[in-house]
Amino acid sequence: MARPKIALIGAGQIGGTLAHLVALKELGDVVLFDIADGTPQGKALDIAEAGPAGPFDATLKGTTDYADIAGADVCIVTAGVPRKPGMSRDDLLGINLKVMKSVGEGIAANAPNAFVICITNPLDAMVWALREFSGLPHEKVCGMAGVLDSARFRHFLATEFEVSMKDVTAFVLGGHGDTMVPLTRYSTVAGIPLPDLVDMGWTTQEKLDAIVQRTRDGGAEIVGLLGNGSAFYAPATSAVEMAESYLKDQKRVLPCAAYVDGAYGLDGFYVGVPTVIGKDGIERVVNIKLSKDEQAMFDKSVDAVKGLVKACKEIDGSLA
Numbered sequence: 001m002a003r004p005k006i007a008l009i010g011a012g013q014i015g016g017t018l019a020h021l022v023a024l025k026e027l028g029d030v031v032l033f034d035i036a037d038g039t040p041q042g043k044a045l046d047i048a049e050a051g052p053a054g055p056f057d058a059t060l061k062g063t064t065d066y067a068d069i070a071g072a073d074v075c076i077v078t079a080g081v082p083r084k085p086g087m088s089r090d091d092l093l094g095i096n097l098k099v100m101k102s103v104g105e106g107i108a109a110n111a112p113n114a115f116v117i118c119i120t121n122p123l124d125a126m127v128w129a130l131r132e133f134s135g136l137p138h139e140k141v142c143g144m145a146g147v148l149d150s151a152r153f154r155h156f157l158a159t160e161f162e163v164s165m166k167d168v169t170a171f172v173l174g175g176h177g178d179t180m181v182p183l184t185r186y187s188t189v190a191g192i193p194l195p196d197l198v199d200m201g202w203t204t205q206e207k208l209d210a211i212v213q214r215t216r217d218g219g220a221e222i223v224g225l226l227g228n229g230s231a232f233y234a235p236a237t238s239a240v241e242m243a244e245s246y247l248k249d250q251k252r253v254l255p256c257a258a259y260v261d262g263a264y265g266l267d268g269f270y271v272g273v274p275t276v277i278g279k280d281g282i283e284r285v286v287n288i289k290l291s292k293d294e295q296a297m298f299d300k301s302v303d304a305v306k307g308l309v310k311a312c313k314e315i316d317g318s319l320a
């Protein structure tokens, strides 16, 4: 059987890391696409040359021609510009919206059956715009944010509790921004919810609050440290987890920016929610019951995303 074809639109920091991970995990053959001629070809060749030592079997091709993504099973989109220190994800909106238009058209024309994972920021608005520009079914277009946000949360919690990250689960809802909603009562160590761990003296409420805030600021912390770009290892690893669930029909329960129609009081809107990812794409949105406070935080986050979508419509009349 032919290997799956994975198209990476954008061959920058995240795109290159994605290509390396996909090859190492032998998830399929890779096409790296970028508008900066030379970059995708150079990265593809460099990673292909790592194959014998890896060892891994995968073909990698770098290109500036959308025709090369023809028939891709998965497209992961990182095309656009990343943040610089002092910028919020929202500051990228105008520039990256134009990029989503060309990427959406390129995917629609060449890989209309692909499962599309958007990473470009501001995430929730960009995944919505990408879906609009591409016209693909809603369940085949989603955004990577929740897996990354909850991975950051899990990392901080595991470090605080001195336990394996494998035994920490975390739940993050809402938009991928300052208003994201880490849900402590649905986050656990081996099934024990975080509020119980506070009662058990494993940590204090103050420390837990600080971890929640650090999770919200997780992207900015990396931007501040790097000084000339944004995070790429953890975002790429998170997107590969989603792609793998689709390609292998694993039906993993993963939080991602998905089209929510009916659940959470939303009618047709992209925002971070728990989903089931399998061979049909986003197969289910898991609709959990929120407390009054949690619902208020979620609503605030949704409002922030709605503001960005409105700004997109003002910039590009074809989206209105």
Ligand code: APR
Binding pocket: 009, 010, 011, 012, 013, 014, 015, 033, 034, 035, 036, 039, 078, 079, 080, 081, 082, 083, 092, 096, 099, 102, 103, 119, 120, 121, 122, 229, 230, 231, 232, 235
């Ligand atoms: N089509 C294809 N590629 C494009 C386009 C376009 N229209 N415009 C820009 N690119 C390419 C750039 O040439 C660059 O190689 O996108 C790549 C982006 O790579 P980086 O600048 O290294 O950014 P990266 O760190 O990979 O982040 C990409 O993901 O997390 C988000 O905020 C981040 O929006 C940013 C995106």
